[in-house]
Amino acid sequence: MFFNFIDELRAAGIPASFKEHLVLLEALDKDVIEQTPEAFYYLSRATFVKDEGLLDRFDQVFQKVFKGIVGDYGQAPVAIPEEWLKKLAERYFSDEEMEQIKALGSWDEIMETLKKRLEEQEKRHQGGNKWIGTNGTSPFGHSGYNPEGVRIGGEGKHGRAIKVWEKRDFANLDNTRELGTRNIKVALRRLRRFAREGAAEELDLEATIAGTAKQGWLDLKMRPERHNAVKVLLFLDVGGSMDPFIKLVEELFSAATAEFKNLEFFYFHNCLYEGVWQDNRRRWSQRTKTWDLLHKYGHDYKVVFVGDAAMSPYEISHPGGSVEHMNDEAGAVWLKRVRDTYPATVWLNPTPERQWDYSSSTRMIRDLMHGAMYPLTLEGLEDAMRELTRKKG
Numbered sequence: 001m002f003f004n005f006i007d008e009l010r011a012a013g014i015p016a017s018f019k020e021h022l023v024l025l026e027a028l029d030k031d032v033i034e035q036t037p038e039a040f041y042y043l044s045r046a047t048f049v050k051d052e053g054l055l056d057r058f059d060q061v062f063q064k065v066f067k068g069i070v071g072d073y074g075q076a077p078v079a080i081p082e083e084w085l086k087k088l089a090e091r092y093f094s095d096e097e098m099e100q101i102k103a104l105g106s107w108d109e110i111m112e113t114l115k116k117r118l119e120e121q122e123k124r125h126q127g128g129n130k131w132i133g134t135n136g137t138s139p140f141g142h143s144g145y146n147p148e149g150v151r152i153g154g155e156g157k158h159g160r161a162i163k164v165w166e167k168r169d170f171a172n173l174d175n176t177r178e179l180g181t182r183n184i185k186v187a188l189r190r191l192r193r194f195a196r197e198g199a200a201e202e203l204d205l206e207a208t209i210a211g212t213a214k215q216g217w218l219d220l221k222m223r224p225e226r227h228n229a230v231k232v233l234l235f236l237d238v239g240g241s242m243d244p245f246i247k248l249v250e251e252l253f254s255a256a257t258a259e260f261k262n263l264e265f266f267y268f269h270n271c272l273y274e275g276v277w278q279d280n281r282r283r284w285s286q287r288t289k290t291w292d293l294l295h296k297y298g299h300d301y302k303v304v305f306v307g308d309a310a311m312s313p314y315e316i317s318h319p320g321g322s323v324e325h326m327n328d329e330a331g332a333v334w335l336k337r338v339r340d341t342y343p344a345t346v347w348l349n350p351t352p353e354r355q356w357d358y359s360s361s362t363r364m365i366r367d368l369m370h371g372a373m374y375p376l377t378l379e380g381l382e383d384a385m386r387e388l389t390r391k392k393g
Helices: 002-011 018-028 037-048 052-067 082-091 094-103 107-122 181-188 206-215 240-259 290-296 331-341 353-358 361-367 378-390
Strands: 140-142 194-203 221-228 230-235 262-268 275-277 286-291 300-307 345-349 373-375
Touching: 002 378, 018 037, 037 052, 037 181, 052 221, 181 240, 181 378, 230 240, 240 262, 240 300, 275 290, 286 290, 290 331, 300 378, 345 361, 345 378, 353 361, 361 373
Parallel strands: 230 262, 230 300, 300 345, 345 373
Antiparallel strands: 194 221, 262 275, 275 286
16 A cells, blocks of 8 residues: 555656655554544645645545545555544444444445435534434534544534545645745745845854853853845736736745835736736826836846736837827837846746747747746746846846
8 A cells, every 4th residue: 555655646747756655654554643634634744745736636536545545646546444434433332332333334335325425414503423413423524523524614622534635725835826925925936036235133153162162151142033125116016807817926026025025016917018007996196217217126026927928919018009008119119128137037927838829929939028928827936036046136
């Protein structure tokens, strides 16, 4: 079973070495965890998963191997050992309760009983020990107590449901998926560059030790507190074809605001022109000249454009191509000015990367960005942050 587990992890793209396998077996041999499926799940996850972007993939593999559910990796599944179920029951139930649960039979029979009761039950049930409901000792439902329980909706109280890993709490952390606020923050941290500025406010332990050893008495050394010195200009495309991506862009904006102390943001529509704005309700009455931004913010700023780059090619290449106003200069001119002023510039595109080559405007924007266009996935955002870190203002 364990060798099959290792094979499935590797097939799913999760590094699983022989050394890690031995570590897991040694931990089991020394009884470092309780003999429960949940404890084994957390132990094996801690052993094999070194990148949180692989957490969801691990959950899928674990579910496949140890729950008998066929996954996407093509090998025959393995059922949960019945001794695990027995140990759960023996630990938490009296002899009389054990006899009642044993009457249900094997794991397969329990799951078959669940299926039948779902078909037979006609209304919500509260309490009891047979029907699917809440606050009872039936193996099926939630908020009750049964060691072999299968949660049906709601929140559990005891955290002992065998199907705990099916919750897949880390589903949005797969590096092939679009981002949520939490893992956007994780990716943005790659960009953070700390510098020591201002008054000495914290103890410099290494310098204190060195100074004390040299002087022969306690020689306290202080240093300025570390601050996030990264400066970011964020340009957000709004309206039109960006509407389906509102939630994702909101999450990115929320995460960026939390991660960067020096963040300035502005909105544009489709392509950058001579004016941008910070309040969409006053986009025509309170606009900021793009020229002013180029002269106000220093070359050390990192620039991030967020947009699907979906528009008429004329909006990029020709004066007067904007769908909203008469632009005297082409959008390409303004994008080039930004690139020339801020060498560290990237474009984040929420549209799946496989679709980019079907859009003329997307290809044009990507060329203007010198290839620095990245998809809004965890992997894409991390690549963008590495690009910004590599480029010096």
